[in-house]
Amino acid sequence: KQEVTQIPAALSVPEGENLVLNCSFTDSAIYNLQWFRQDPGKGLTSLLLIQSSQREQTSGRLNASLDKSSGRSTLYIAASQPGDSATYLCAVEPSSNFGNEKLTFGTGTRLTIIP
Amino acid sequence: DTGVSQNPRHKITKRGQNVTFRCDPISEHNRLYWYRQTLGQGPEFLTYFQNEAQLEKSRLLSDRFSAERPKGSFSTLEIQRTEQGDSAMYLCASSRDSYGYTFGSGTRLTVV
Numbered sequence: 751k752q753e754v755t756q757i758p759a760a761l762s763v764p765e766g767e768n769l770v771l772n773c774s775f776t777d778s779a780i781y782n783l784q785w786f787r788q789d790p791g792k793g794l795t796s797l798l799l800i801q802s803s804q805r806e807q808t809s810g811r812l813n814a815s816l817d818k819s820s821g822r823s824t825l826y827i828a829a830s831q832p833g834d835s836a837t838y839l840c841a842v843e844p845s846s847n848f849g850n851e852k853l854t855f856g857t858g859t860r861l862t863i864i865p
Numbered sequence: 866d867t868g869v870s871q872n873p874r875h876k877i878t879k880r881g882q883n884v885t886f887r888c889d890p891i892s893e894h895n896r897l898y899w900y901r902q903t904l905g906q907g908p909e910f911l912t913y914f915q916n917e918a919q920l921e922k923s924r925l926l927s928d929r930f931s932a933e934r935p936k937g938s939f940s941t942l943e944i945q946r947t948e949q950g951d952s953a954m955y956l957c958a959s960s961r962d963s964y965g966y967t968f969g970s971g972t973r974l975t976v977v
Contacts, residue, residue, distance in 0.1 A: 784965060793956060793970040839907055853966060855907030
C-alpha cells in the first residue's frame with residue numbers, strides 16, 4: 751500500500767527566504783506526482799505535475815523535483831511572499847493498473863510566511 | 866469552462882438526515898473522483914468514475930454512501946442517515962485520463 755509522508759508538518763519562514771518542502775513515498779511504481787496548494791477551508795489548487803519520466807517542473811517561483819528511485823520529491827519556493835502561506839500537499843498516482851487510477855495524498859506541510 | 870464546480874459549498878444537517886452533494890466536472894474530462902478530507906489530514910479517496918462507470922469504491926464508503934454519474938456528466942454523492950463522524954470536507958476532482966487532476970472548492974458538511 752502506497753504511503754506518502756510530508757516533512758515538516760509545519761514551517762514558518764521570514765518573507766523573502768527560499769524554502770524547500772519535502773515529500774516521500776514508499777512505492778516507486780508511480781505514474782505521476784502532483785503538488786497542490788490548499789488555503790484554509792478551501793479546495794485544492796494544482797501547482798505542478800511531474801510525470802514519472804520527468805525529473806523536474808517549474809512554474810514561476812516554484813520548482814518541483816522528482817527522484818522516483820529514492821521515493822522523494824521536493825517543492826522549492828523562491829523569494830517567499832506572505833501570499834504563499836497555505837498548506838502544501840503532494841499526491842502520487844500509481845502506474846497504470848486498471849481500476850487503481852487514484853491519488854494518494856500526504857498530510858501536507860502548513861507554511862507560514864512571516865512579513 | 867470554469868473548472869470543477871461543487872454545490873452546495875456548505876451544508877449543516879441534523880444527525881439521521883440524508884444529504885446530497887453535486888459535482889460538475891470539466892466537460893472534456895472522462896474521470897471523476899470523490900475524496901473526503903478531515904481537519905489536518907490529506908484527502909482520502911472515496912470513489913472513482915470513468916465516464917458513467919463506477920470503477921472503484923473505497924472501504925471508507927459504507928453502505929450509507931452512494932454515488933452516481935448518469936450519462937458520464939455531473940455526479941452526485943448521497944449520504945443517508947448522517948452521523949457526526951461524516952462531518953468533513955467532500956472534494957470532487959476530474960481528469961482527462963491521468964493528465965493531472967483538477968479539484969473543486971469542496972462541500973463542507975457539518976452534522977449536528
